Amino acid sequence: MSETSPLPAAPRRAYLDHAATTPMRVEAREALVAHLDLVGNPSSLHAAGREARRVVEESRETVADALGCRPGEVVLTAGGTESDNLALKGLFWSRRAADPRRVRVLVSAVEHHAVLDTAVWLAEHEGATLELLPVDARGRLDVAALEATLVADPTSVALVSVMWANNETGVLQPVEAVVAAAHAHGVPVHTDAIQAVGSVPVDVAASGVDLLTATAHKVGGPHGAGVLVARRGLDLTPLLHGGGQERDLRSGTVGVPAVAGLAAAFESAVKEQVDHATRVSHLRDTLVEGVRAVVPDVVLNGGDAEKLPGIANLRFPECEGDSLLMLLDAQGVEVSTGSACSAGVPQASHVLLAMGQSEEEARSSLRFSLGHTSTEADVAALVAAIGPVVERARTATRRVRR
Structure with a gap:
């Protein structure tokens, strides 16, 4: 019987869509796999639970070091879309509850749909007034327009959201100028930094932002794992209710393997x-x-x-x-x-x-x-x-x- 000829190898494909998702890093894969057999629930008090909690908190510290914030400010989520929703909805609800006049939501016209669609939903269902901030022909935010709309009626503004870097064009936004303009009127700022982490320096404390979104699969970590950095003292209304995990901002059992993979990816991406x-x-x-x-x-x-x-x-x-x-x-x-x-x-x-x-x-x-x-x-x-x-x-x- 003659030997069967081997099938020809599939031609190598050129993958040029890393802004959508990038392959997992070796260290992230190893961290995820190493913890798949970990039994304990991080909320349990027995030894297995405490071990799982240790992994979660060490991972939180690693992420905080990578992003330039405090560990207690890192809220673990299921990804960028959830983090953006929690940031905008949670902040809008809390700010309006404290002062019913605060209904204006200011976001740049070039935001990712996770921000834009959330803002539109708030306008359609929660009484928010959505204002899209213009950009110039290069796609960079018009800071003067932001300042003008803030000055017009600062007491009615609930929040400002401007991404760190655009996911389609790669254009970097003037985040520090946005923070300066908004904070001059006591308005908190959220930034979606999903594309920026690992590509340009991102430091939460230095930037002055109040909320920052990042996710694992854009930096070589697993899908379904992300973070919302939320400044301590900032009042947010949670989207999910249950066991009170993550400062009562994100109830639900924390996925230990995914969090370990997320932390490893963030650490490597920022280091490199x-x-x-x-x-x-x-x-x-x-x-x-x-x-x-x-x-x-x-x-x-x-x-x-x-x-x-x-x-x-x-x-x-x-x-x-x-x-x-x-x-x-x-x-x-x-x-x-x-x-x-x-x-x-x-x-x-x-x-x-x-x-x-x-x-x-x-x-x-x-x-x-x-x-x-x-x-x-x-x-x-x-x-x-x-x-x-x-x-x-x-x-x-x-x-x-x-």
Whole structure:
């Protein structure tokens, strides 16, 4: 009987969507696996429970060290979306309860949907008045507009939420200026720092923010684990009620293995941040230059604004971003449009629309994001594929327009 020929190895795929999620770090995986057999509930008083509690509290200390805050300020959650919801809803409810005049919620127009949709829900169901703060053509917050709306009626403002760095364009926001403007009127500030941690320096205490969101799977940790840093003394109304865990802000049994993996990922990502930024910014610049060489009319969204080192958002005139994504995927290159999708219907990116782009322009962009496993080969694969892909997408677009 003849030997069966081995199946050919699957071609290597170039993963350029680290802003969506990045592969787990070895140390995070090891920490998670090492604690899967841990039996005790961290809320139990016996030896097994105390051991589980020890792991949780040591992990909390590790996260606090990484983020520049106190361990008692770290609230463990199931991820970024929960943390954003707890921050906005919890703060709004508490501030309004203390003073019924405080109903205005100020958020930047380019926030992640975990913040935007939460703010919209508060407006539709809880009587909040939502105000979207404008950004300039580069996607950077207009601080003067924030100051003006605060001065107009500071006693009616419940909170301000401005992300540390945008998840689509990578543009860094003026967080310290936001804090200075808001705190001048006694208004607390929340920032979604999910994309920033591990890519740029993030220090809660130095920034002055009152609430900060971060999550594990963006820095090489497990899915389903995140944190909300909440300044001590800040009154928050919990979303979940039950056993009173996490300062009574997040009831529910803490997932010890996931928390251990989260802490390991945060520690490594922050420790390696400087070297990581240097390496991926070089890859990003190589990517942009390579794409420009074969698609000369490509546009870098965000222009010369200061950005995260690993994100490049490029606009390809006369192309549909979704078509480009699928054509690249067929060539083994995985990217993102960054746009929302409702019931299977592609929508233009709200971020790019807020930057002043037309619907057509906003639909013609792709986000390329690099991470700790990215290589020169990933970038080379994209550059090799992008020229024919763009030409094919443009041909399809021209046919439709005829």
